[in-house]
Amino acid sequence: MAVDGSHPYFPRDVVVPGYAANTAPLLFILTSFGGIIGALLFGCVTFATWYSTALKRGEQLTIAWFSLCGFLHLFFEGYFVLNHATIPSSQSLFAQLWKEYALSDSRYMTSDPFMLCIETLTVLIWGPLSFATAVLAARNRPREQGARHLLQAVVCVGHLYGVALYYGTCGFAEHMRGLSYSRPEPVYYWGYYVGMNAPWVVVPCVLLWQGGNAIQAAFREVAEGVEGKKGL
């Protein structure tokens, strides 16, 4: 990593108070994080499949997705919201992960008001709602399917709008102000910034489509029931 000043972040003149380079090897922090996430998802899906034995593969994946979102929103992004000012100088696992990710978006190192705002809303709103959606999907009760599909749609819209604003604010900052928050190396821009957020474009689209179809099917069934009773 070329460090031509006190920190490796872009734009080069951005101020990152108290920055201290990560002490743990990159492979260690990434595999630690991957391990925590893998164990969590395995635990959630195993528990859900034990609780509702009839869960289909698609439902298991949905539960894994919303558990992942709930964990990242509440704990990883919650850590950022609570510690944003001290992360640059900290060496905890989450702080080192944030310092690594911020190579692709330095706003996480500068207490940027937009990032703090959207992350606070993510922690307070999308975190609990993601877990609630996972729980309703795991319970798999016919009478709760309305609440479940409503919540699923709500969280998916939140994710899509959030990621659109996340990419969009960067795009407009670059277009309007000539500011780039990412280091220029492809691994940071395409790997971290684009690649790590792309799932929150693709998966919510799929789940919104799927949940939307379920909602429309339910209303059609009700309409057909009413038409049937009328003898239409």
Place this chain on the structure above:
Amino acid sequence: MAVDGSHPYFPRDVVVPGYAANTAPLLFILTSFGGIIGALLFGCVTFATWYSTALKRGEQLTIAWFSLCGFLHLFFEGYFVLNHATIPSSQSLFAQLWKEYALSDSRYMTSDPFMLCIETLTVLIWGPLSFATAVLAARNRPREQGARHLLQAVVCVGHLYGVALYYGTCGFAEHMRGLSYSRPEPVYYWGYYVGMNAPWVVVPCVLLWQGGNAIQAAFREVAEGVEGKKGL
């Protein structure tokens, strides 16, 4: 209006290129805008009631709301997105309205990347979806109620998240950076900034609650139908 420099906006050192004070009286631009909106809503609701004679009062109000949102998003906010750079010097009706509103939020005068980003998404996504929701509500067809309630929920979440970010970014900018984008007079902060955006907190909450209940009721009816067939 105390103008101690070249423009009346806050913070006082913000740069507003080419600012020219409004030439039309405030009462004139406000009543013109109110007249356009009043005529549009009257037209939309009258047409919808003529098309679907059985529309209840609540549905008429819902149609009026989404027509209002569609108009504001596509045309008023669309005007901002297309002309943000020249609004400070323009004297068109919409430009004068934006210059007046910006007394409560100068980001509309400075091509602020966050405002451009969220307004562009509002124009492209929430404008068309608001009109689509109004059309589906006006058609009032039983088999389209699924799509209608899904769209209604989607747009309401978009509005709630949007207004939370709109207020939130201002709040964090003030808290983190000591920046205030509004003039200090209560009419601007409480009247324009808080008051004119508050409907996008209150109404989407009501409509999301209402639409959410309709979705849950439809799934319950389907579940009861299945239970009935099983003889439970």
